[in-house]
Amino acid sequence: MLRISYWVFPIISGVVWLTTLLALLLYWIVDEKRPRYSSMGPTQNIAFISDVGASDLKPLFIAGCVITGVFLDISFLSDRWLRHRGRLVPNATRGEKVLSGLTIFFAVVGTVGMIFLSIFDTAHYPKHHDVFLLLFIVGFVLSAVCICWEYQRLGNRYRDHRILRTSFWMKLIFVVVEILLAIGFITFTFITKFDTAAVFEWIIAFIFSAYLFSFYVDLYPAVNTKDPRNLHSKEPHQSRFPAVADAAQEQEMEEGHATASSLQSDTDQLTGGRYYSADATGVTVGSGAGSGNGAPVVPPAVGQNGHHHANGGGHSNNF
Template sequence: MIILSLLIVFGPYVLFPILAALTWLGGILALLLLWVVAGKPRYQSDEASVVFISDVGATHQTLFIVICACVAGFYILSLFAERWLRHVDRLPTDLRKREVIFDWLAIVFCIIGSAGLVLLSAFNAFDHSTIHWTMTLVFIVGVALSAIFQSAEVWSLHKDHPDRKSLRRNSILKLTVVVVAVACAIAFGATYGVCGGNSTATSSHSAETCNSVTSAAAALEWTVAFILVFYFLTIAADLWPAGKSSPRYMRRLAKWQAKHENVNHLENDFTGRGAFDVYPERANWQAREQEMRREMIDRNTGAAYVGNGNSNNGTHPSSIDDNRYSMGSQTPMMRQV
């Protein structure tokens, strides 16, 4: 029911990263549960007390491949959806060439990382150890670079659309998630390398030490996997504002306002902001819908020169000379989207 409501109100785009997050979270929890229910076994004699996701995935390879393939598909669709929504002005448009470059680089590294994810599941850690861990590195680096370029794009957009506070917030949140994940991934690589991912004794470390260190490496791998869920949710946050620019949403809002205008004059409408009280002369919902669409496009393309959103009408943005500017909205329901 929740997914159906999101689909009706926001359209299918926001579902892609949400499905990626839910599929990945459900898959990781399923693998963890399978290992725990089986009695926390060591699948091979040289494994540590805490096994790697890769080892559980190798034991249940069909499930692991399905999980990784679905997540890779939803992840790629999420970034293409964002590119499309910016292209059709449903989200704040890229006003500088560098923002478009950042976006396409994010997509390229997303595809590379997704390919690594699928291949690491296809080449399991038991039979193809070298290929598996190489693809794991490709996956981690690809996703990290993709997220960094996404953060750079959204931060740059924030400077061209200063009235969109969500842009700055999303870029900081995304970069924070990436920094934490990369730090954990580096720690994982360092601890994994101490004993080569095994619990057996080496020339410089005892078996007990290797078991503890390799178990820590495995725990870090699980941690990175769970952090990835939050990264997918940051993409959902990027796409979420497109809900208020969808034709379906605007049509429903316009009809509601036209129906209730004479009752409460929109002082306490469901948006909580007296939306479109500034347009009392428009009595039919079709006109309201068209007005919403025009303003949405103007704001997302940086053409809505109406002040800075704080009643400072008449001010001049720094980029007015090159027809690239974006300030505040006169329409309360469209602010801070």
């Protein structure tokens, strides 16, 4: 049975973005029969996404960008919240938390760029559009780099959670491929090879939809932690996550050793360092290292006559 949880946010984001792209592409190819828009270059035959988005489908383009960006940001916020609450493997170091925060920050920057590039269309605001397009690309690429770095560290810490490694490699491939394609897109645009640049742009956009869907993999495990009994305990030794539990056990052992040493020291102070032993017939008192005479503690010896001796001397009577 499919259980609804936080994983629906990236699915909504991916579906809306993919639907928007397909609607724009099919509208230009099938419905409009590949028209030349006013925003297209004199030698350009293949429309950019922004060219189609500046046409009659501009309201659809704006709505698609808004919903896609907002739900993607909600996905990032959900990931951070679930790790904080212990419903996903937690960020155990300050560096991981900083990377998570930077992921969200750059994603918001990318979302702002995405929304405003759709509003300031290339037909009426070409300069503004280019600025927001750059903001969109840089924002989401940096966000992807940060989350890759975070997941790489999480994967090394929680090696039994293979999903972290899988997610890391998925996002790393996305980052590398998108950067290479972005370089090609910018290069062909700069040398006015607009048709080739347009093809690169469409490919980049469709791969971006796959990146959105990849966060389903990250958020779906939270379905299994809806039950409060499965939450990551605030008590480290009760952690569901081995890396945290092992560290907690080591800390407890160190604290236990320190406590035992402290108790021994307190006992020596209370008894004046004297040695006490008892058997069924009596009690023997002897001097130990804490008695002030510098003599070490030596277990009492039992003689043939049943008398106990401590430190090689002294006589004690049986009671």
